[in-house]
Each structure stands twice: as C-alpha cells, then as structure tokens.
Amino acid sequence: MARIKIEKNSSRKEVIVSKAASLFREKGFKAASMRDLAEAVGVEAASLYNHIKSKTELLHELCFGVANRFMQHMDEVESKKTSSIAKIEELVRFHINEMVNHYEEVYVSDREWKHLSDPYLSNFQNQRRMYRKRFAAIIETGIRNKEVKMIDAPTAVLIILHAISGIESWHRSTQKINAAELTNNMITILVGGLKNV
Amino acid sequence: MARIKIEKNSSRKEVIVSKAASLFREKGFKAASMRDLAEAVGVEAASLYNHIKSKTELLHELCFGVANRFMQHMDEVESKKTSSIAKIEELVRFHINEMVNHYEEVYVSDREWKHLSDPYLSNFQNQRRMYRKRFAAIIETGIRNKEVKMIDAPTAVLIILHAISGIESWHRSTQKINAAELTNNMITILVGGLKNV
C-alpha cells in the first residue's frame, strides 16, 4: 500500500499542499485535477481526503500562507526607524527573496486567488488592498521627505509588485543569471529609479 | 429566435471572440464555460458552433491576434533610425496603449496562453521569446551607446513587460488616475530609470 512519505517535522497534509502548489503553478488551479495531484503525491485521489477537506482548502492554505507572511513583514518594516528609501528597499528585497525561494506558492497566490470563494475571496482582496495602501504610504512619506521622486505612489507600487512577479520568467528561462545578480539588477532599476537625485 | 447582433463591418464570429475575451479575462480560460459564453452572447451554447470550431480556437484567435500586433510593431520600431532610448520609449508606449485600450485581449493572451496546445503552444512561446530577445537587443545597443545604464538587458525587459501588465490592477481599481497620467508615470519610472544620467 502506497503511503505518503514525510520528512521529520512535516505532516502528510503539508506534503499535499506543497505538491498542490507546484501543480497549480504549472497548470492553473482549475486545470489541475485532484487525480493529477494524487498521482504527484503517489496515492489514489480519494485518499487525499483523509488529510484535506477539499480542493479549495488547498488554495486557501496557499493564498493565506503567502499573504500572512507578507503582512507580517510589512508590520516589521513599518515599525523600524529607518529612511523611506531603506524601507522600500527592504520590502522589495523581501518580495524578490520570496519570489526566488518560494516561487510556486507565491506565484499561485498571485495568479490563482480569483478561484477563492467568499468569504475567503473578499478577505484576501482586502488584505491585498491594505498591503498596497501601506506600501504606497511609505512611498508618499519618501516623496514628502524629498527622498523619492515625485510620482504617483499607487502607480509605483503597481509597477514594483508586478515587475517582481516577472521573476516567474526568470525561473522558466534557460539562461538564468544567478539569483544575487538578478536581485541587484532589480534593486538598481526599481529602487534606483525611485530615488531623488 | 435570438440572433447575434452585429455592427457593420463585423462578423458574428468577431462578436463571439470579443465576448470570449472578457469572459476569459474575468474567470480564466478553464473556468469559463461555453454555456457562460453563450449566455453572454445571448444564444444557446450549441449555436456558437455555427461560427467557431472549438473553445480552443477562441484562445488561438485572441493570443495570436495580440502577438501579431506586437510583432508587427517591433518590425516598425526596429526599422526606424532613432536613438535607442527613443525606441525603448516607443515600445513601452505601445505596450501601455495596448494594455489600456485592448485590456481584455492583451490580458488573456498574457495569462492564459498556457492552455494552448501544440503546435500553437510552441509557436506562441517562440514568438514571445523572439520578441523579448529583440527588445533586449535594443537595450543592449543603448548600453553600448552609453544612452542606457549598465544593467542586465533581459532583466530589464522582464521588469518592463511585467510592470506594464500591472495596468490590470489599474483597470480594476476604483480610484483611477486618468490614462494619460498613468502613462506618464510609467514612462517616468520605467524609461527614466534606464537612462544614463
């Protein structure tokens, strides 16, 4: 009888969620079937339901796992007493790092949240809106401080977040520059582009 | 008997493709059903097949329609005898314009091409790769000319293209700045950020 293999400190559910992340990333939430997932896990489809409640629950776990990490980091950054530019750079670095090291979950959370259903959907959208508002507020403070160019802060946030999500292409590309170099290039263009000179 | 209403110079198929664009954008290709589409068009699902061959054909039309427009524009830009920065700015402006005015199709082409199947899939991926290579080549020329900062050109392309796709958020946002202002802000950050000072 095929049993789901686990490493120490990880439940079988975590294994399933993790495999779900890479499957949802590859095929999209709707196109990925529970039978696909079962095969990836090495078990029959029905067996998955001993560990999870539903397919949608997998999406919840992924989306809110990621959202919570970002929210918590935002709390930390806001409470620091550094310059606005330093805060912006730290946020950007965190995003890049998450996108590089937790690619699949972050990507899924970013692209597949549409398939959540209420009340999770509204909740997620609110968190996302809130996060962007707080990011924009930091940029606006930077503008008032003359640290940052005079630009529309929400537009800057939008550019930064989407630009970073482009790391997806980097992951799939064959001739990858290394992660540190990628990070430096992105910081140069994104943060450097905001700085008042 | 409900008949698909057409405007002059447009076929019924074009009406269907257009409605498909907004439906695929809203729900995603897989989650949008032919019955949904039929309802949006004002007709029964089976009737659609008097005008189209399959659901996938709709995705073909959308993806390659967009891809061809971008490719043709790239041809035009390359053949001009202007500075690299001017070329880059023109490419960026075109992207923004397409994203603002043909939102649904561009968005679908960008996010749903995964659901194409070979040989269309490979074809599309190749076009995309090619386009980015040509974009990067222009940036590299700009670097050699000292017009552009010394950065990794493929990374710059990745940032620019994804940043622009962020206009999706602008479309969905409630407090929109106007399109011209958005364009200026994006040009400032994206093109301004590349310029050698």
Place this chain on the structure above:
DNA sequence: TTTCTTTGCTAACATTCGTTAGTATATTAT
C-alpha cells in the same frame, strides 16, 4: 413565391470532475 444558405434550437453524447461510502490494511498505543 420559391429555393438556398445561414443561423438558431432541443436533445443527447461521452468524458472528466470533485467528492463520498464502505472497506481493507498498515501503524501506534495498551
């Protein structure tokens, strides 16, 4: 009007989907 073509309808199909019921087999606790 009569004929031909286009476009719509209803009904049904095979397939795939997420999920449940019921049962067998491992693992863990007593």
Place this chain on the structure above:
DNA sequence: ATAATATACTAACGAATGTTAGCAAAGAAA
C-alpha cells in the same frame, strides 16, 4: 497480542463540460 487509530483502496455518485446530430426558422437570392 490485542485494540484503536490512521491511512489507503475500490467503486461509484451526481454534476458540469465541450461538442455533435438533427431539425426548425429566419434571411438572402432566384
């Protein structure tokens, strides 16, 4: 060893999906 629990299996369900066949009605051409 025995009991209890966790985990897997097979089989099947109802619902939704893309699509086709066959037929009716509407519009265009004669």
